[in-house]
Amino acid sequence: xxxxxxxxxxxxxxxxxxxxxxxxxxxxxxxxxxxxx
Amino acid sequence: xxxxxxxxxxxxxxxxxxxxxxxxxxxxxxxxxxxxxxxxxxxxxxxxxxxxxxxxxxxxxxxxxxxxxxxxxxxxxxxxxxxxxxxxxxxxxxxxxxxxxxxxxxxxxxxxxxxxxxxxxxxxxxxxxxxxxxxxxxxxxxxxxxxxxxxxxxxxxxxxxxxxxxxxxxxxxxxxxxxxxxxxxxxxxxxxxxxxxxxxxxxxxxxxxxxxxxxxxxxxxxxxxxxxxxxxxxxxxxxxxxxxxxxxxxxxxxxxxxxxxxxxxxxxxxxxxxxxxxxx
Numbered sequence: 001x002x003x004x005x006x007x008x009x010x011x012x013x014x015x016x017x018x019x020x021x022x023x024x025x026x027x028x029x030x031x032x033x034x035x036x037x
Numbered sequence: 038x039x040x041x042x043x044x045x046x047x048x049x050x051x052x053x054x055x056x057x058x059x060x061x062x063x064x065x066x067x068x069x070x071x072x073x074x075x076x077x078x079x080x081x082x083x084x085x086x087x088x089x090x091x092x093x094x095x096x097x098x099x100x101x102x103x104x105x106x107x108x109x110x111x112x113x114x115x116x117x118x119x120x121x122x123x124x125x126x127x128x129x130x131x132x133x134x135x136x137x138x139x140x141x142x143x144x145x146x147x148x149x150x151x152x153x154x155x156x157x158x159x160x161x162x163x164x165x166x167x168x169x170x171x172x173x174x175x176x177x178x179x180x181x182x183x184x185x186x187x188x189x190x191x192x193x194x195x196x197x198x199x200x201x202x203x204x205x206x207x208x209x210x211x212x213x214x215x216x217x218x219x220x221x222x223x224x225x226x227x228x229x230x231x232x233x234x235x236x237x238x239x240x241x242x243x244x245x246x247x248x249x250x251x252x253x254x255x256x257x258x259x260x261x262x263x264x265x266x267x268x269x270x271x272x273x274x275x276x277x278x279x280x281x282x283x284x285x286x287x288x289x290x291x292x293x294x295x296x297x298x299x300x301x302x303x304x305x306x307x308x309x310x311x312x313x314x315x316x317x
Binding site: 014017031 | 054062086260261264
């Protein structure tokens with residue numbers, strides 16, 4: 001049981017970090033595009 | 038401007054994000070599943086089930102070494118070529134290295150409590166720090182690179198700051214392998230750390246998970262480095278286009294608070310513009 005709690009928490013934390021970085025990357029790409037124009 | 042355009046890149050992949058970045062999600066999910074469902078307990082550890090922390094702790098320490106080396110590399114390049122952007126790269130690499138070192142220390146503290154201090158049977162605040170040679174060494178590394186940023190903040194002249202911090206970064210990076218590997222293995226220091234775990238103490242599931250995790254940490258830190266570098270480039274581009282049109286430095290879209298590396302460029306660009314105006 002404890003193992004699955006740790007597993008689920010890890011999945012949440014790491015996917016959260018991934019999507020946060022993804023959103024930063026996309027935002028930055030949009031800014032760069034706007035800047036080029 | 039040429040320097041900025043040279044490093045500017047277009048991301049190719051779904052939603053404008055490069056494929057290798059997308060690959061990090063299945064990679065980390067794979068590491069988590071392998072760590073908790075495939076790799077079993079390591080019986081030669083005091084707390085066999087918490088031995089899995091090595092999938093996070095050791096790769097972070099290894100990756101930090103790579104980033105400190107990258108910082109030293111860009112510092113040497115700055116000293117040879119004098120390009121301000123190499124100084125920024127060195128600072129960002131050192132920042133990523135410091136961040137992974139701090140994370141390795143924190144995960145190491147949990148490992149210390151679980152393996153060497155009775156785990157959850159001890160009081161909640163006990164056992165995180167043992168003054169083990171490797172623990173002490175990593176603390177020294179944190180202090181060395183903490184001082185690097187202290188140095189950067191304390192020198193106002195941009196060129197002098199870049200030169201001083203480049204020399205400091207090279208010297209700091211040289212001490213890291215000594216502190217990580219040489220010092221803790223000296224016979225006078227008895228380390229609590231398990232020896233030869235990576236070489237002999239791991240079975241196939243552990244090895245596969247461990248190296249996949251190392252690959253993931255390399256990728257995610259590379260992504261973080263790239264993001265920071267792109268912010269610096271974007272700010273510099275805006276600064277240069279503002280200076281060229283004479284519109285000043287006010288950007289049309291606000292980039293969040295300027296980073297020290299951006300401030301370096303701003304000062305350098307202002308200085309250059311002032312010299313050019315004087316010449317005219």
